[in-house]
Amino acid sequence: MLRPSLALTLGIAALASAKQAPLPFSQPEALLTYPSDILPAAASKELLYLHRHLVEIESITENELEVGKWLASYLESKNFTVEMQEVSPKRFNILAYWGKTSKTPVLVSSHIDTVPPFWPYKYNHTSGIISGRGSVDAKGSVAAQIIALLSLQEDLPHSAVSLLFVVGEETGGDGMRYFSTNAPHSYDAVIFGEPTEGKLVCGHKGMLAFTVKVQGKAAHSGYPWLGVSANDVLAEALDNIIKLRQHLPWSEKYGNTTINIGRVEGGVAANVVAETAKAQFAVRLAAGTPTVIKGMIVGALQGVKSRVEGLGGGLEIEWGSEGYPPVDINCDVKGFDKITVNYGTDIPNLEGIHKRYLYGPGSIFVAHSDHEALKVEELETAVIDYKKLILAALEKQKRM
Incomplete structure (x- = not known):
């Protein structure tokens, strides 16, 4: 009011x-x-x-x-x-x-x-x-x-x-x-x-923000096979996102759609297998819609998600807002x-x-x-x- x-x-x-x-x-x-x-x-x-x-x-x-x-x-x-x-x-x-x-x-x-x-x-x-x-x-x-x-x-x-x-x-x-x-x-x-x-x-350009959160399993770094490194999983996810950049929609008016990896954090110490990790991203859309971009991101991370879930961990994509197109x-x-x-x-x-x-x-x-x-x-x-x-x-x- x-x-x-x-x-x-x-x-x-x-x-x-x-x-x-x-x-x-x-x-x-x-x-x-x-x-x-x-x-x-x-x-x-x-x-x-x-x-x-x-x-x-x-x-x-x-x-x-x-x-x-x-x-x-x-x-x-x-x-x-x-x-x-x-x-x-x-x-x-x-x-x-x-x-x-x-x-x-x-x-x-x-x-x-x-x-x-x-x-x-x-x-x-x-x-x-x-x-x-x-x-x-x-x-x-x-x-x-x-x-x-x-x-x-x-x-x-x-x-x-x-x-x-x-x-x-x-x-x-x-x-x-x-x-x-x-x-x-x-x-x-x-x-x-x-x-x-x-x-x-x-x-x-349009805008879309998201966070990737990984759940692993902590263990002593001398015995990493006893845990699931959330940092390792996140690194694989980041690699897939970087590769995805080459396939995002573009337009003559606005140029290329870009994905910025803004913040990355994970683990608690060098001698501990990381139990959790996350990264924050900002997408600037030159073409397409947030729905289209979301689908591409989910697809790029689906294999990583399935693999970590098979090890007893998890991967979640948290969308910041609905976003908007150009x-x-x-x-x-x-x-x-x-x-x-x-x-x-x-x-x-x-x-x-x-x-x-x-x-x-x-x-x-x-x-x-x-x-x-x-x-x-x-x-x-x-x-x-x-x-x-x-x-x-x-x-x-x-x-x-």
């Missing part, structure tokens, strides 16, 4: 006054008239202020409360109506809009959680490079989206666009899935923010370079029939790393480009 107002939701009516007040725009009228390729100094100053505060607040998935509280306060100070949607205890999505209704034709969205570990905010004034965890993925998008919409405040009816900032995108999308179930209505277009190098994305995304707005990407997003987690756009500042190649960073000019360009996307989405909605 959507909970209106920050104060009623968390009982922190004094939050805005307790925090440092956001810097106001000194010349709001400048935002309405600036050339399409130049961001005014006042808007740039506000953009950097907002981005810095978002990045300075650690918000690793499951710990998004503080950044959500600050962001809600900031949006309220800009005359947005703010609703906080409780996804789980102390974890809230932020839905913001002007006026009394959240039923807008266009939704602009990104996520406020990050991967670990936390890296502090740094700004090199000489190079114009900003670094820190989330500076790119995806607080750069969050800040640019907000400033873009503020720049359109006087040009659009209050019921035209709403903002949604979700939790949990980095670990499966529970924030967006919860919003999808409780969304106020369907949308005509949704603009998603992720690092895309300032290009418009025409699609991204995601085609609208890229029909002129003036943008176009790309496809290999990473997953919240796009498939929001149900409904609507135009879907994916764009954001910064590169995915530095996201999730210890050198996550982007240039100020990338943030400023993103504000201008988000404004273009919002206006294009509203124009297309008028024609429907």
Whole structure:
């Protein structure tokens, strides 16, 4: 259920006054008239202020409360109506809009959680490079989206666009899935923010996660025939998965389907035959469906499974979620370079029939790393480009 107002939701009516007040725009009228390729100094100053505060607040998935509280306060100070949607205890999505209704034709969205570990905010004034965890993925998008919409405040009816900032995108999308179930209505277009190098994305690969768990029998390493080594069985399973990679479906648009062996663990000591072992995998689908890929994985491991079961052990495949196939995304707005990407997003987690756009500042190649960073000019360009996307989405909605 959507909970209106920050104060009623968390009982922190004094939050805005307790925090440092956001810097106001000194010349709001400048935002309405600036050339399409130049961001005014006042808007740039506000953009950097907002981005810095978002990045300075650690918000690793499951710990998004503080950044959500600050962001809600900031949006309220800009005359947005703010609703906080409780996804789980102390974890809230932020839905913001002007006026009394959240039923807008266009939704602009990104996520406020990050991967670990936390890296502090740094700004090199000489190079114009900003670094820190989330500076790119995806607080750069969050800040640019907000400033873009503020720049359109006087040009659009209050019921035209709403903002949604979700939790949990980095670990499966529970924030967006919860919003999808409780969304106020369907949308005509949704603009998603992720690092895309300032290009418009025409699609991204699908996703499937799974874990292989092996049960063996412990024994002294001097007498390995008295046990069943789970590590040996897992090694055989890994070899079969590696061979399977050469036979996975592919497409001209997305390239090859890939399987990454993300984590492997097993056994307790070098002198003990391993009783248990497991490995975690991530599949990026370039073609086909999760059902097809699951069938291929089961087939590749069937012989290993039968052999270990014959020895008194076991092999189990645990699927992380239903997964999803490749995601085609609208890229029909002129003036943008176009790309496809290999990473997953919240796009498939929001149900409904609507135009879907994916764009954001910064590169995915530095996201999730210890050198996550982007240039100020990338943030400023993103504000201008988000404004273009919002206006294009509203124009297309008028024609429907």
